[in-house]
Amino acid sequence: MSALFLIAQIAGRWIAVPADQVDSAVDIGTVVAVPRASAAVRGLAALRSRVVTVIDTRVALGLAPTPQAGRAIIAKFDGHFYAFLVDAFDDVFPFDPMPLSSGLALEGRWGASAIGIVERDDEPMLVLDLAALVPGTLAVAA
Amino acid sequence: MDDLLQEFIAETRETLDAIAGEIVLWESNPTDRARLDAIFRFVHTVKGSCGFLDLPRLGRLAHAAEDVLSAVRDGTRLPDTALVNAVLAIVDRIGELTEAIAAGVPLDDTTEDLLIAALAEDAAPVAPAAVGPQTRTANRSVRLAVDLLDQMMAGMSDMVLARNELARRLRDQPIDPRVEGALERLSLTVGEMRDTITRTRMQRIETLFSAIPRMVRDAAAPLGKAVTLDIEGADVELDREMIELLRDPLVHIIRNAVDHGIELPADRRSAGKRENGRLLVLARQTGNQIVLEVTDDGRGIDVDRLVAKAIAAGRRTEQQAAAMTEAERLALVFEAGLSSRDVVTELSGRGVGMDVVRANIEQIGGRIALKNRPGAGLTIELQVPLTLSIIPTIIVGVGDQRFALPRQSIEEIVALRGQAVRIDALGDASVATVRGRRLPMITLGRVLGIEASEPTALVIVATREGDYALGIDAVLDTEELVVKPVPPAIMATGVYAGQTLPDSGLPLLLLDGTGLAAAAGLRFAPLAIASEEEEIVEEKGIVALLFDDLDGQRRALPLAAVDRVETVCASAIRRTGGRLHLSLEGGVIPLVAMAVPPATGQVTLLRLTDGFGELGYAIDDAHEIVTLPLAVAPARGRPGIAGVVMVAGEQVELVDAHALFAGELAAPGSGPLCLLQCDESGWMETFLRPMLEASGYRCATRLAEGDRIAVTLAMDDDADRVDRSHPVVLLRRQPGLSGEPGVYRYDRAALIAAVAAGMEVAA
Numbered sequence: 001m002s003a004l005f006l007i008a009q010i011a012g013r014w015i016a017v018p019a020d021q022v023d024s025a026v027d028i029g030t031v032v033a034v035p036r037a038s039a040a041v042r043g044l045a046a047l048r049s050r051v052v053t054v055i056d057t058r059v060a061l062g063l064a065p066t067p068q069a070g071r072a073i074i075a076k077f078d079g080h081f082y083a084f085l086v087d088a089f090d091d092v093f094p095f096d097p098m099p100l101s102s103g104l105a106l107e108g109r110w111g112a113s114a115i116g117i118v119e120r121d122d123e124p125m126l127v128l129d130l131a132a133l134v135p136g137t138l139a140v141a142a
Numbered sequence: 143m144d145d146l147l148q149e150f151i152a153e154t155r156e157t158l159d160a161i162a163g164e165i166v167l168w169e170s171n172p173t174d175r176a177r178l179d180a181i182f183r184f185v186h187t188v189k190g191s192c193g194f195l196d197l198p199r200l201g202r203l204a205h206a207a208e209d210v211l212s213a214v215r216d217g218t219r220l221p222d223t224a225l226v227n228a229v230l231a232i233v234d235r236i237g238e239l240t241e242a243i244a245a246g247v248p249l250d251d252t253t254e255d256l257l258i259a260a261l262a263e264d265a266a267p268v269a270p271a272a273v274g275p276q277t278r279t280a281n282r283s284v285r286l287a288v289d290l291l292d293q294m295m296a297g298m299s300d301m302v303l304a305r306n307e308l309a310r311r312l313r314d315q316p317i318d319p320r321v322e323g324a325l326e327r328l329s330l331t332v333g334e335m336r337d338t339i340t341r342t343r344m345q346r347i348e349t350l351f352s353a354i355p356r357m358v359r360d361a362a363a364p365l366g367k368a369v370t371l372d373i374e375g376a377d378v379e380l381d382r383e384m385i386e387l388l389r390d391p392l393v394h395i396i397r398n399a400v401d402h403g404i405e406l407p408a409d410r411r412s413a414g415k416r417e418n419g420r421l422l423v424l425a426r427q428t429g430n431q432i433v434l435e436v437t438d439d440g441r442g443i444d445v446d447r448l449v450a451k452a453i454a455a456g457r458r459t460e461q462q463a464a465a466m467t468e469a470e471r472l473a474l475v476f477e478a479g480l481s482s483r484d485v486v487t488e489l490s491g492r493g494v495g496m497d498v499v500r501a502n503i504e505q506i507g508g509r510i511a512l513k514n515r516p517g518a519g520l521t522i523e524l525q526v527p528l529t530l531s532i533i534p535t536i537i538v539g540v541g542d543q544r545f546a547l548p549r550q551s552i553e554e555i556v557a558l559r560g561q562a563v564r565i566d567a568l569g570d571a572s573v574a575t576v577r578g579r580r581l582p583m584i585t586l587g588r589v590l591g592i593e594a595s596e597p598t599a600l601v602i603v604a605t606r607e608g609d610y611a612l613g614i615d616a617v618l619d620t621e622e623l624v625v626k627p628v629p630p631a632i633m634a635t636g637v638y639a640g641q642t643l644p645d646s647g648l649p650l651l652l653l654d655g656t657g658l659a660a661a662a663g664l665r666f667a668p669l670a671i672a673s674e675e676e677e678i679v680e681e682k683g684i685v686a687l688l689f690d691d692l693d694g695q696r697r698a699l700p701l702a703a704v705d706r707v708e709t710v711c712a713s714a715i716r717r718t719g720g721r722l723h724l725s726l727e728g729g730v731i732p733l734v735a736m737a738v739p740p741a742t743g744q745v746t747l748l749r750l751t752d753g754f755g756e757l758g759y760a761i762d763d764a765h766e767i768v769t770l771p772l773a774v775a776p777a778r779g780r781p782g783i784a785g786v787v788m789v790a791g792e793q794v795e796l797v798d799a800h801a802l803f804a805g806e807l808a809a810p811g812s813g814p815l816c817l818l819q820c821d822e823s824g825w826m827e828t829f830l831r832p833m834l835e836a837s838g839y840r841c842a843t844r845l846a847e848g849d850r851i852a853v854t855l856a857m858d859d860d861a862d863r864v865d866r867s868h869p870v871v872l873l874r875r876q877p878g879l880s881g882e883p884g885v886y887r888y889d890r891a892a893l894i895a896a897v898a899a900g901m902e903v904a905a
Contacts, residue, residue: 030648032543032648032649032650032651033543034632034635034638034651035543035590035591035592035635035637036589036590036591036635036636036637036661037631037632037634037635038631038634040631041631041632043649044632044641044649044651045649046307046643046647046648046649048304048307050300050303050643051626051641051642051643051649053628053629053631053632055631078629078630080627080629080630082629134629134630134631135631135634
């Protein structure tokens with residue numbers, strides 16, 4: 001079963017995001033910090049007269065913060081819009097997703113959000129569930 | 143009622159259209175249970191609504207059909223063609239009647255008995271009556287789901303924001319006047335559209351008020367109370383969601399008023415009130431707030447008992463209670479489990495108290511205030527925003543960030559310059575003293591972890607638990623914002639209530655005052671940090687109303703005694719029963735005037751109350767409200783004057799409210815008359831007269847026509863001139879031996895007693 005995936009780069013790694021989760025892929029503007037929020041919440045940004053919550057994807061994955069907020073994948077969960085910071089986009093491709101290979105030890109929080117693997121030109125890429133990167137939902141899931 | 147009727151018509155039409163298909167299917171297969179149920183539900187609903195709306199004809203038809211259908215459902219009757227036809231004839235008739243009601247035209251009812259008779263089991267089949275041309279009035283209303291309205295509203299908000307963004311971007315560059323014109327037109331249209339869409343959500347508060355008369359009746363009757371209800375402002379419009387949210391608190395408040403506030407008729411009589419309690423429910427719009435007031439003239443809240451209960455329940459220590467201000471004492475009524483009533487009655491007092499009411503009101507961004515008049519009633523004032531989504535806010539700055547604070551939670555903002563505010567460090571906490579009031583203080587920058595300079599202003603934030611001072615860097619703006627909920631990840635911080643996109647194009651967070659206090663670790667002990675020392679230092683004179691009296695004097699009256707100032711027609715003032723009275727709203731209250739009030743035109747009047755009694759005080763003109771200095775120079779021999787105070791460098795007589803109510807002060811020319819038999823020395827005029835007048839007597843040196851002398855006072859050496867037909871008090875110049883006639887003229891007590899005794903003889 002082939003499905004569409006958006007290919008993006010996070011912390012130097014290429015990953016795939018199920019295209020049905022993606023609302024759009026954009027460059028975001030000024031991010032307003034949200035004091036006291038979880039570190040993974042980079043802040044709020046305006047996007048077409050709408051406020052989106054900017055998620056620092058690297059922090060959500062247990063890495064050091066993204067140096068410069070620029071490109072982001074916009075997704076909508078539970079009526080709220082989120083912007084997930086990425087380094088770069090590629091494009092949307094059809095892939096046949098495969099289950100995570102057993103014995104694959106994923107570092108940090110990658111494990112909580114990886115839901116499968118796709119292969120592009122023999123190069124395997126993790127499929128990330130963006131919803132699992134939203135701090136609030138992580139807590140609910142745990 | 144009209145609204146409800148329209149709704150009923152719209153609903154009935156709609157259901158009729160919907161079940162038209164069901165009816166046909168049922169006709170072809172009378173055993174079809176699902177169709178039967180649909181038609182049964184329809185007639186059942188119509189029957190219910192008819193009872194409520196008082197439409198007996200429709201109700202009778204629906205009831206008959208319901209009975210038959212219910213029998214079919216139970217299996218006691220078989221749905222044969224005759225029965226189906228008869229039911230359908232009734233359904234048709236319901237439709238015709240509904241249209242007739244909608245069009246306001248009469249409809250002949252001769253065939254209705256036949257229709258109902260046809261439902262009987264043994265009825266001869268009737269030929270379906272020829273249906274005349276139906277006059278269906280064009281339907282001018284559309285029923286919409288509230289969800290759809292919400293979507294429209296949300297879309298509208300987005301549109302406003304998009305317009306703002308467009309305007310902002312265009313502002314950044316040189317702009318073609320034509321584009322500017324188009325943008326202006328767009329702005330105008332968007333603005334109008336926003337108003338229109340806001341209005342679609344509006345409903346007259348009548349829908350909320352229409353149930354009140356019945357509710358009051360039902361609440362009062364079992365308690366044996368009689369209540370006269372007045373409703374004002376039923377045409378005020380309010381967001382329909384808000385109306386729903388106000389329903390429960392309002393029901394609770396009204397029941398409370400009937401149950402706890404208004405006394406039994408016998409008690410009211412003995413308290414000098416009318417047997418019928420009065421309940422006034424009032425709605426009015428002020429700006430973008432709606433004010434709802436429920437006023438009763440019952441016993442009010444017994445604050446002392448409330449405090450006693452709080453102490454008994456261990457909520458307060460006696461010292462804490464003693465340090466509380468009157469407002470704080472009254473606010474105890476909002477604490478869970480502290481009802482001012484001991485007895486649980488049928489209606490209220492079952493654990494759901496004012497605390498829940500207040501929580502509900504605050505949840506929708508409203509405020510609740512009490513005006514307690516012990517013994518004379520209670521006014522509960524609810525203030526709620528017109529809509530839920532647009533919130534007036536104040537934008538504050540801290541560090542390089544800005545946040546919005548809902549204006550309704552802000553009591554005031556004070557600058558930290560100057561003497562008005564002092565900040566003390568108590569351990570690692572801070573306390574701000576604002577005009578003698580001590581408040582726990584937190585700094586917004588520190589709570590949010592933002593690098594910021596020392597605060598330059600304090601926002602006094604009112605929360606349900608207590609008030610506190612919030613240090614901020616700057617007040618930047620006030621703005622009405624379309625606030626949207628924040629996502630759970632941000633909600634988890636507990637300090638934000640919403641987010642918005644203002645004209646600046648940068649997202650803005652709305653702070654939650656209660657959440658901030660909790661995040662800063664503020665614990666509001668039941669007692670606000672109030673220091674006794676401070677209270678004493680800050681003790682001020684009483685607040686008083688300054689006015690020009692009828693005799694031209696500038697006087698002051700304690701504000702607490704003044705219920706209100708009003709203008710009445712001079713003809714409402716009458717001398718009856720030996721003194722001045724004022725007719726008011728069907729009742730009569732005593733009137734005090736320092737000079738003869740004008741006989742024509744309008745008279746300004748202070749309505750005074752001590753909580754129980756009421757009296758009027760005629761004045762020339764009311765001036766201002768002032769705080770009197772503590773120092774009051776006592777007044778001597780001035781009837782009804784408690785003393786003299788300095789107000790703005792001017793001597794002002796302070797009216798003795800106690801004397802007014804004690805009845806010591808009689809209106810001029812109305813007290814018992816003392817005739818002073820003067821000699822040449824002038825002693826009587828200068829010495830005796832003021833003393834007698836201060837005691838409430840009227841004095842005259844010679845008799846005017848129509849005057850009735852109560853007592854004559856004369857010096858003993860002048861006794862032979864005295865007219866002995868009235869009681870006489872003789873005054874001696876020298877203190878004499880007992881047994882001698884007369885009273886020594888400086889034996890004040892004996893003199894007063896002698897005059898009083900004479901008065902009794904005269905009476």
